[in-house]
Amino acid sequence: MTQAAVSRRLNWRIGTVTGIRAETPSIRTLVLDVPDWPGHLAGQHIDVRLTAPDGYQAQRSYSIGSAWSSPPGTVELTVQRLDDGEVSPYLTDTVEVGDQVELRGPVGGWFVWRETQTPPVLLIGGGSGVVPLMAMIRQRSLAKATQPFRLIYSVRTPEDVCYAQELRDRVRDEAGLDVRFVYTRKAPEGWAEPPKRIDAATLNTYGWPPEFMAETFVCGPTSFVETTADILIALGHDARRIRTERFGGK
Amino acid sequence: MNMLDGNALAGDLDDIFTVDVTTARFVCATCGHSGAMATLRLFGRTPASVARCPSCTEVVLCLVKADGRVFLDTRGIARLELPMSGA
Numbered sequence: 001m002t003q004a005a006v007s008r009r010l011n012w013r014i015g016t017v018t019g020i021r022a023e024t025p026s027i028r029t030l031v032l033d034v035p036d037w038p039g040h041l042a043g044q045h046i047d048v049r050l051t052a053p054d055g056y057q058a059q060r061s062y063s064i065g066s067a068w069s070s071p072p073g074t075v076e077l078t079v080q081r082l083d084d085g086e087v088s089p090y091l092t093d094t095v096e097v098g099d100q101v102e103l104r105g106p107v108g109g110w111f112v113w114r115e116t117q118t119p120p121v122l123l124i125g126g127g128s129g130v131v132p133l134m135a136m137i138r139q140r141s142l143a144k145a146t147q148p149f150r151l152i153y154s155v156r157t158p159e160d161v162c163y164a165q166e167l168r169d170r171v172r173d174e175a176g177l178d179v180r181f182v183y184t185r186k187a188p189e190g191w192a193e194p195p196k197r198i199d200a201a202t203l204n205t206y207g208w209p210p211e212f213m214a215e216t217f218v219c220g221p222t223s224f225v226e227t228t229a230d231i232l233i234a235l236g237h238d239a240r241r242i243r244t245e246r247f248g249g250k
Numbered sequence: 251m252n253m254l255d256g257n258a259l260a261g262d263l264d265d266i267f268t269v270d271v272t273t274a275r276f277v278c279a280t281c282g283h284s285g286a287m288a289t290l291r292l293f294g295r296t297p298a299s300v301a302r303c304p305s306c307t308e309v310v311l312c313l314v315k316a317d318g319r320v321f322l323d324t325r326g327i328a329r330l331e332l333p334m335s336g337a
Contacts (some may be wrong), residue, residue: 010264049263059296061258107260109270110288222253244289246255 012049012104013037015075017097023162027128028092029065029078032101037073042139043112043132043217043245045103046075059087063131063219063245064106066139078162080128111217111245115143119215119241122207123151124198124228125161126220129247133164133219141174148176152206153196154224157186180206193199198224200231210236216226219245251275255289260317262313266322269332279328281306287330304327 004245017154044062047058066076070248081092095101113121113136121140123133130153154160167179182202183195208214216237225244233239256272263271272288283305290301297315302308303326330333333334 009268010261045257045260051253061254061261104261107255107264107270107272108288110286111257155328181275244255244259246253248254248258248295 003149008091010104010107012102013188015101016104017095017099017101018074020095020097022084023078025162026092026160027080027162029076030091030101031245032075032077032103034073034075034103037068037075039068040075040106041109041112041114042067042135044106044108045132045137046077046103047107048077048087049102049104050090053133054082060087061107062250063135063247065131065134065138067135067142078128078131078134095183100212108179109183110244111215113139113215113217114138115147116178117148117215120148120208120212121150122214122216123149124154124203124207124216124218124220125151126154126198126224127156127216128162129220129245130155131219132245133217134166134247136217137167137177140177146176147232148208148210149178150206151177151179152182152198152202153179154182154184154220156184157175158183158188177207192193198228198231200235202230204235207232207235207237208239213238216242218242219247222246254282254287254292254295256288258290258292258295259287259299259301262299262320265333266320269335271330271332275331276310276327277327277329277331278303278306278308278310279326280308280320284326296309 015032015034018033021029045061045063051057062077065078082088125133143239182198185195187195218225225246260272271313274287277284289304293300299313301311303310312323
Protein backbone atom coordinates (compact mmCIF):
# COMPACT_ATOMS: atom_id res chain seq x y z
CA MET A 1 0.00 0.00 0.00
CA THR A 2 2.65 2.45 1.09
CA GLN A 3 4.89 1.27 -1.71
CA ALA A 4 2.15 1.76 -4.29
CA ALA A 5 1.47 5.25 -3.01
CA VAL A 6 5.14 6.12 -3.15
CA SER A 7 5.59 4.81 -6.66
CA ARG A 8 2.79 7.02 -7.96
CA ARG A 9 4.58 10.15 -6.90
CA LEU A 10 6.24 12.28 -9.48
CA ASN A 11 9.95 11.56 -9.32
CA TRP A 12 12.88 13.79 -10.14
CA ARG A 13 14.91 12.33 -13.01
CA ILE A 14 18.29 13.02 -14.49
CA GLY A 15 18.42 14.17 -18.10
CA THR A 16 21.65 14.28 -20.08
CA VAL A 17 22.25 17.10 -22.56
CA THR A 18 22.94 15.50 -25.96
CA GLY A 19 22.64 18.56 -28.17
CA ILE A 20 22.49 22.35 -28.04
CA ARG A 21 21.13 24.72 -30.70
CA ALA A 22 21.40 28.49 -30.60
CA GLU A 23 18.00 29.87 -31.68
CA THR A 24 18.64 33.60 -31.19
CA PRO A 25 21.35 35.57 -29.33
CA SER A 26 19.47 35.03 -26.05
CA ILE A 27 17.61 31.77 -26.63
CA ARG A 28 18.92 28.26 -26.99
CA THR A 29 17.50 24.80 -27.21
CA LEU A 30 18.77 21.95 -25.08
CA VAL A 31 18.18 18.41 -26.32
CA LEU A 32 17.92 16.11 -23.31
CA ASP A 33 18.08 12.36 -23.22
CA VAL A 34 15.85 11.25 -20.35
CA PRO A 35 15.83 7.50 -19.61
CA ASP A 36 12.33 6.03 -19.31
CA TRP A 37 10.72 9.28 -20.44
CA PRO A 38 7.00 8.47 -20.49
CA GLY A 39 6.23 10.78 -23.43
CA HIS A 40 4.41 14.08 -23.32
CA LEU A 41 1.61 16.10 -24.85
CA ALA A 42 2.24 19.25 -26.88
CA GLY A 43 2.16 22.21 -24.50
CA GLN A 44 3.25 20.38 -21.35
CA HIS A 45 6.24 21.56 -19.36
CA ILE A 46 8.86 20.20 -17.02
CA ASP A 47 10.31 21.49 -13.79
CA VAL A 48 14.08 21.92 -13.70
CA ARG A 49 15.88 21.96 -10.35
CA LEU A 50 19.39 23.23 -9.72
CA THR A 51 21.17 22.49 -6.45
CA ALA A 52 24.09 24.59 -5.23
CA PRO A 53 26.98 23.00 -3.29
CA ASP A 54 25.51 24.40 -0.06
CA GLY A 55 22.19 22.68 -0.73
CA TYR A 56 20.29 25.76 -1.91
CA GLN A 57 17.83 24.80 -4.62
CA ALA A 58 16.17 26.80 -7.37
CA GLN A 59 13.31 25.35 -9.40
CA ARG A 60 11.70 26.66 -12.59
CA SER A 61 9.15 25.42 -15.10
CA TYR A 62 10.08 25.31 -18.79
CA SER A 63 7.83 24.45 -21.70
CA ILE A 64 8.79 21.49 -23.82
CA GLY A 65 9.44 22.58 -27.40
CA SER A 66 9.52 19.17 -29.03
CA ALA A 67 6.74 16.85 -30.11
CA TRP A 68 7.02 13.32 -28.86
CA SER A 69 6.85 9.96 -30.47
CA SER A 70 8.15 6.69 -29.18
CA PRO A 71 11.14 6.22 -29.39
CA PRO A 72 13.41 8.24 -28.98
CA GLY A 73 13.08 9.42 -25.40
CA THR A 74 14.41 12.89 -25.97
CA VAL A 75 12.94 16.14 -24.75
CA GLU A 76 13.82 19.60 -26.03
CA LEU A 77 13.71 22.70 -23.87
CA THR A 78 14.03 26.12 -25.44
CA VAL A 79 15.17 28.60 -22.82
CA GLN A 80 15.51 32.36 -22.94
CA ARG A 81 18.20 33.97 -20.83
CA LEU A 82 16.92 36.42 -18.24
CA ASP A 83 19.93 38.46 -17.21
CA ASP A 84 18.87 38.57 -13.56
CA GLY A 85 17.58 34.98 -13.58
CA GLU A 86 18.73 32.31 -11.16
CA VAL A 87 18.30 29.33 -13.47
CA SER A 88 18.07 30.48 -17.09
CA PRO A 89 21.64 31.89 -17.41
CA TYR A 90 22.96 28.50 -16.32
CA LEU A 91 20.88 26.74 -18.97
CA THR A 92 21.67 29.25 -21.75
CA ASP A 93 25.33 30.02 -21.03
CA THR A 94 26.94 27.33 -18.89
CA VAL A 95 25.44 23.92 -19.68
CA GLU A 96 27.40 21.87 -22.22
CA VAL A 97 26.76 18.65 -24.09
CA GLY A 98 27.24 15.76 -21.68
CA ASP A 99 26.08 17.70 -18.61
CA GLN A 100 23.24 16.37 -16.49
CA VAL A 101 20.14 18.28 -15.44
CA GLU A 102 17.68 17.33 -12.70
CA LEU A 103 14.08 17.50 -13.89
CA ARG A 104 10.58 16.17 -13.34
CA GLY A 105 7.67 15.83 -15.67
CA PRO A 106 5.97 16.05 -17.98
CA VAL A 107 3.45 18.09 -16.00
CA GLY A 108 0.41 20.24 -16.76
CA GLY A 109 -2.62 18.98 -18.63
CA TRP A 110 -4.44 22.26 -19.26
CA PHE A 111 -2.39 24.18 -21.82
CA VAL A 112 -2.13 21.21 -24.19
CA TRP A 113 -3.26 20.38 -27.69
CA ARG A 114 -4.12 16.85 -28.77
CA GLU A 115 -4.42 15.86 -32.42
CA THR A 116 -7.85 14.38 -31.60
CA GLN A 117 -9.19 17.95 -31.15
CA THR A 118 -10.82 18.70 -34.48
CA PRO A 119 -11.43 22.51 -34.53
CA PRO A 120 -9.04 24.95 -36.23
CA VAL A 121 -6.28 26.18 -33.95
CA LEU A 122 -5.08 29.73 -33.29
CA LEU A 123 -1.71 30.05 -31.59
CA ILE A 124 -0.64 33.45 -30.27
CA GLY A 125 2.84 33.74 -28.84
CA GLY A 126 4.80 36.63 -27.36
CA GLY A 127 8.60 36.24 -27.29
CA SER A 128 9.64 32.86 -25.93
CA GLY A 129 5.94 32.13 -25.37
CA VAL A 130 6.22 30.56 -28.81
CA VAL A 131 7.88 27.45 -27.33
CA PRO A 132 4.82 25.39 -26.29
CA LEU A 133 3.06 26.59 -29.46
CA MET A 134 5.94 25.20 -31.53
CA ALA A 135 5.47 21.86 -29.79
CA MET A 136 1.85 21.94 -31.03
CA ILE A 137 2.93 22.78 -34.60
CA ARG A 138 5.46 19.94 -34.50
CA GLN A 139 2.89 17.55 -33.05
CA ARG A 140 0.43 18.45 -35.82
CA SER A 141 3.09 17.57 -38.36
CA LEU A 142 4.19 14.38 -36.61
CA ALA A 143 0.59 13.16 -36.33
CA LYS A 144 -0.08 14.17 -39.97
CA ALA A 145 -3.06 16.10 -38.61
CA THR A 146 -4.91 18.43 -40.98
CA GLN A 147 -6.59 20.91 -38.64
CA PRO A 148 -5.86 24.44 -39.92
CA PHE A 149 -3.25 26.12 -37.71
CA ARG A 150 -2.44 29.80 -37.52
CA LEU A 151 0.39 31.22 -35.48
CA ILE A 152 0.55 34.92 -34.64
CA TYR A 153 4.02 35.51 -33.26
CA SER A 154 4.89 38.79 -31.57
CA VAL A 155 8.60 39.44 -31.35
CA ARG A 156 10.83 42.49 -30.86
CA THR A 157 12.96 42.29 -34.01
CA PRO A 158 13.54 39.82 -36.87
CA GLU A 159 16.73 38.68 -35.08
CA ASP A 160 14.65 37.59 -32.08
CA VAL A 161 12.54 35.11 -34.04
CA CYS A 162 12.97 31.66 -32.57
CA TYR A 163 12.76 28.61 -34.91
CA ALA A 164 12.84 31.05 -37.87
CA GLN A 165 14.09 28.66 -40.54
CA GLU A 166 11.93 25.77 -39.35
CA LEU A 167 8.82 27.97 -39.38
CA ARG A 168 9.60 29.12 -42.94
CA ASP A 169 10.10 25.52 -44.07
CA ARG A 170 6.95 24.26 -42.39
CA VAL A 171 4.78 27.04 -43.82
CA ARG A 172 6.12 26.16 -47.28
CA ASP A 173 5.75 22.39 -46.89
CA GLU A 174 2.76 21.83 -44.61
CA ALA A 175 -0.69 22.64 -45.96
CA GLY A 176 -2.95 24.50 -43.56
CA LEU A 177 -0.23 26.16 -41.51
CA ASP A 178 0.17 29.96 -41.58
CA VAL A 179 2.43 32.25 -39.59
CA ARG A 180 2.01 36.02 -39.11
CA PHE A 181 4.74 37.98 -37.39
CA VAL A 182 4.14 41.12 -35.35
CA TYR A 183 7.32 43.13 -34.77
CA THR A 184 7.23 45.35 -31.71
CA ARG A 185 10.53 47.27 -32.04
CA LYS A 186 12.06 46.78 -35.47
CA ALA A 187 10.43 45.33 -38.57
CA PRO A 188 12.34 43.82 -41.49
CA GLU A 189 13.15 45.94 -44.52
CA GLY A 190 10.05 46.47 -46.63
CA TRP A 191 7.58 45.30 -43.96
CA ALA A 192 4.24 46.92 -44.66
CA GLU A 193 3.51 48.27 -41.19
CA PRO A 194 5.58 50.08 -38.55
CA PRO A 195 6.56 48.20 -35.39
CA LYS A 196 3.59 47.81 -33.03
CA ARG A 197 2.19 45.60 -30.35
CA ILE A 198 -0.46 43.03 -31.08
CA ASP A 199 -3.83 44.78 -31.37
CA ALA A 200 -7.46 44.24 -32.37
CA ALA A 201 -6.66 44.79 -36.05
CA THR A 202 -3.98 42.10 -35.96
CA LEU A 203 -6.22 39.54 -34.31
CA ASN A 204 -9.20 40.48 -36.46
CA THR A 205 -7.20 40.19 -39.69
CA TYR A 206 -4.93 37.25 -38.97
CA GLY A 207 -6.89 35.22 -36.40
CA TRP A 208 -9.87 32.99 -37.15
CA PRO A 209 -13.37 34.48 -37.16
CA PRO A 210 -15.17 33.80 -33.85
CA GLU A 211 -17.74 31.59 -35.58
CA PHE A 212 -15.00 29.09 -36.48
CA MET A 213 -14.94 28.14 -32.79
CA ALA A 214 -11.18 27.73 -32.91
CA GLU A 215 -9.13 26.32 -30.08
CA THR A 216 -6.97 29.26 -29.06
CA PHE A 217 -3.72 29.10 -27.12
CA VAL A 218 -2.04 32.28 -25.89
CA CYS A 219 1.39 32.20 -24.26
CA GLY A 220 3.74 35.00 -23.30
CA PRO A 221 4.41 37.54 -20.58
CA THR A 222 1.45 38.40 -18.35
CA SER A 223 0.57 41.75 -19.94
CA PHE A 224 0.75 40.23 -23.43
CA VAL A 225 -1.49 37.33 -22.47
CA GLU A 226 -4.08 39.50 -20.76
CA THR A 227 -4.23 42.07 -23.54
CA THR A 228 -4.56 39.37 -26.17
CA ALA A 229 -7.26 37.45 -24.30
CA ASP A 230 -9.21 40.66 -23.69
CA ILE A 231 -9.11 41.55 -27.40
CA LEU A 232 -10.20 38.06 -28.43
CA ILE A 233 -13.18 38.20 -26.09
CA ALA A 234 -14.08 41.69 -27.30
CA LEU A 235 -13.98 40.38 -30.89
CA GLY A 236 -16.55 37.75 -29.91
CA HIS A 237 -14.40 34.70 -29.23
CA ASP A 238 -15.68 32.22 -26.66
CA ALA A 239 -13.63 32.62 -23.46
CA ARG A 240 -13.98 28.88 -22.81
CA ARG A 241 -11.98 28.12 -25.94
CA ILE A 242 -9.11 30.43 -25.01
CA ARG A 243 -6.34 28.83 -22.98
CA THR A 244 -3.56 30.97 -21.58
CA GLU A 245 -0.13 30.43 -20.09
CA ARG A 246 1.91 33.22 -18.55
CA PHE A 247 5.62 32.92 -18.17
CA GLY A 248 7.73 34.77 -15.70
CA GLY A 249 10.11 37.41 -16.84
CA LYS A 250 11.44 39.99 -14.56
CA MET B 251 7.38 40.55 -8.87
CA ASN B 252 7.30 37.46 -11.00
CA MET B 253 3.80 36.50 -11.89
CA LEU B 254 2.96 33.26 -13.53
CA ASP B 255 -0.23 31.27 -13.42
CA GLY B 256 -1.60 28.00 -12.15
CA ASN B 257 0.06 26.08 -15.01
CA ALA B 258 3.35 26.52 -13.18
CA LEU B 259 1.94 24.75 -10.10
CA ALA B 260 1.48 21.47 -11.99
CA GLY B 261 4.66 19.81 -10.76
CA ASP B 262 4.29 20.77 -7.11
CA LEU B 263 0.60 19.83 -7.02
CA ASP B 264 1.22 16.54 -8.88
CA ASP B 265 3.68 15.70 -6.17
CA ILE B 266 0.95 16.03 -3.54
CA PHE B 267 -2.15 14.74 -5.30
CA THR B 268 -0.62 12.27 -7.81
CA VAL B 269 -3.07 13.54 -10.43
CA ASP B 270 -2.96 16.67 -12.54
CA VAL B 271 -4.82 19.26 -10.49
CA THR B 272 -4.25 22.15 -12.91
CA THR B 273 -7.14 20.90 -15.08
CA ALA B 274 -9.47 20.68 -12.05
CA ARG B 275 -12.12 23.37 -11.64
CA PHE B 276 -12.09 25.37 -8.46
CA VAL B 277 -14.82 27.51 -6.94
CA CYS B 278 -13.43 30.58 -5.19
CA ALA B 279 -14.51 30.68 -1.55
CA THR B 280 -14.57 34.48 -1.65
CA CYS B 281 -16.44 35.40 -4.82
CA GLY B 282 -17.80 32.13 -6.21
CA HIS B 283 -15.84 32.43 -9.47
CA SER B 284 -15.17 29.07 -11.10
CA GLY B 285 -12.34 28.17 -13.45
CA ALA B 286 -9.48 25.80 -14.12
CA MET B 287 -6.74 25.78 -11.48
CA ALA B 288 -4.36 26.61 -14.36
CA THR B 289 -5.95 30.07 -14.58
CA LEU B 290 -5.03 31.09 -11.02
CA ARG B 291 -2.65 34.06 -10.79
CA LEU B 292 0.57 32.91 -9.20
CA PHE B 293 2.84 35.14 -7.15
CA GLY B 294 6.25 34.14 -5.86
CA ARG B 295 7.71 30.79 -6.74
CA THR B 296 8.83 27.68 -5.02
CA PRO B 297 9.58 27.31 -2.10
CA ALA B 298 6.76 29.77 -1.36
CA SER B 299 3.95 30.69 -3.75
CA VAL B 300 0.54 32.26 -3.43
CA ALA B 301 -2.20 31.65 -5.99
CA ARG B 302 -4.98 34.19 -6.28
CA CYS B 303 -8.41 34.16 -7.89
CA PRO B 304 -8.29 35.73 -11.39
CA SER B 305 -11.67 37.33 -10.72
CA CYS B 306 -11.51 38.83 -7.20
CA THR B 307 -7.72 38.48 -6.57
CA GLU B 308 -8.26 36.94 -3.11
CA VAL B 309 -5.89 34.18 -2.00
CA VAL B 310 -7.02 30.75 -3.19
CA LEU B 311 -4.07 28.65 -2.10
CA CYS B 312 -0.59 28.92 -0.63
CA LEU B 313 2.13 26.36 -1.12
CA VAL B 314 5.25 26.39 1.03
CA LYS B 315 8.12 23.91 1.05
CA ALA B 316 10.41 23.83 4.07
CA ASP B 317 12.50 21.28 5.93
CA GLY B 318 11.62 18.44 3.60
CA ARG B 319 7.87 18.99 3.96
CA VAL B 320 5.26 20.72 1.88
CA PHE B 321 2.50 22.84 3.40
CA LEU B 322 -0.61 23.46 1.34
CA ASP B 323 -3.16 26.03 2.49
CA THR B 324 -6.36 25.76 0.46
CA ARG B 325 -8.54 28.17 2.43
CA GLY B 326 -9.71 29.99 -0.69
CA ILE B 327 -11.15 26.92 -2.41
CA ALA B 328 -14.82 26.28 -1.69
CA ARG B 329 -14.92 23.27 -4.03
CA LEU B 330 -12.63 21.33 -6.34
CA GLU B 331 -13.97 19.34 -9.26
CA LEU B 332 -11.89 16.56 -10.84
CA PRO B 333 -12.66 13.67 -13.18
CA MET B 334 -12.75 10.30 -11.38
CA SER B 335 -10.19 7.75 -12.48
CA GLY B 336 -11.63 5.57 -15.21
CA ALA B 337 -14.44 8.05 -15.87
